[in-house]
Amino acid sequence: MKAHAKKYSSEKRSVGDRIFDVTLIVFFTLFTLLCIFPFYYLFINTISANDLVSSGLINFYPRGIHLGNYIALKDVSDLGSSAIVTVLRTIIGTALMVVVSAWAGYLVTKRNMWKRSLWYRSLVIIMYFNAGLIPWYMNMLMLGLTNNFFAYIIPGMVAPYNIILVKTYIESIPSSLEESAIIDGANTPTVFLKIIWPLSTPILATIAIFGAVGNWNSFQDSLLLMSNAPKMYTLQHRLYIYLNSSSNLSAVMSGSSGASTQALSSLLNTKVIKYTVSMVTIIPILMVYPFMQRFFVKGIMLGAVKG
Numbered sequence: 001m002k003a004h005a006k007k008y009s010s011e012k013r014s015v016g017d018r019i020f021d022v023t024l025i026v027f028f029t030l031f032t033l034l035c036i037f038p039f040y041y042l043f044i045n046t047i048s049a050n051d052l053v054s055s056g057l058i059n060f061y062p063r064g065i066h067l068g069n070y071i072a073l074k075d076v077s078d079l080g081s082s083a084i085v086t087v088l089r090t091i092i093g094t095a096l097m098v099v100v101s102a103w104a105g106y107l108v109t110k111r112n113m114w115k116r117s118l119w120y121r122s123l124v125i126i127m128y129f130n131a132g133l134i135p136w137y138m139n140m141l142m143l144g145l146t147n148n149f150f151a152y153i154i155p156g157m158v159a160p161y162n163i164i165l166v167k168t169y170i171e172s173i174p175s176s177l178e179e180s181a182i183i184d185g186a187n188t189p190t191v192f193l194k195i196i197w198p199l200s201t202p203i204l205a206t207i208a209i210f211g212a213v214g215n216w217n218s219f220q221d222s223l224l225l226m227s228n229a230p231k232m233y234t235l236q237h238r239l240y241i242y243l244n245s246s247s248n249l250s251a252v253m254s255g256s257s258g259a260s261t262q263a264l265s266s267l268l269n270t271k272v273i274k275y276t277v278s279m280v281t282i283i284p285i286l287m288v289y290p291f292m293q294r295f296f297v298k299g300i301m302l303g304a305v306k307g
Contacts, residue, residue, distance in 0.1 A: 105166025147229035
């Protein structure tokens, strides 16, 4: 029966439909290649001979393959501790943000919540307005969150946009499920943990991606708040310092002469350093995203249906 229906369906398709399908396939194939190529270009330049990279001769395939640029990163002081700080920040910060967003998003769906409209409108307002950099820094200073690991965690726990996404998604869940649980004697936390949380996996995975990428790439808070705590520098901050110092040394070497100096200048080529640093910071997120991607589209679509 299914084979017959499939055959009938294929017979009904016109030549124009087939051309349209082929056009779409070609278009999205080219679009995918365009999206992938920048990452591929970065990677082949980090493993190719540095003098060829500095000359702009590496475009489509690597030449003079080596891993020296990545091995050189081991000489960056405190790189391991910075990586640990960033990993801990990403895991803890993302987990707490997801929990707070889920709980707050669920609460603002309750019509009997005290001052519900006020809290929800306040969330919407702070999405568009903020006090600015200096008041933010002064606030963090007064709260004792400078040179403190919790400066990476506490401010990011409340994410208005993510709360609104979760709230909208929860509103799409049939209310009969919650009502039946309440009739059976479940209280609000029990309903949230036993019913709402399991059914909200797509949107929670979606905001987890947002949170993980934001925490991993965050740089400004480390730069401004951890000036007296080098052990608290994030990976992005540490690699930024390394990039600047290497660029300065490369500039000094480029003004000197001699074969050894030229070789060292090649190793410290600014372009190569930028490419290597970029790949180091991108690879972990690229490895995580494929495992979460199946939830992403469903979560963001269902979480954005209503305002």
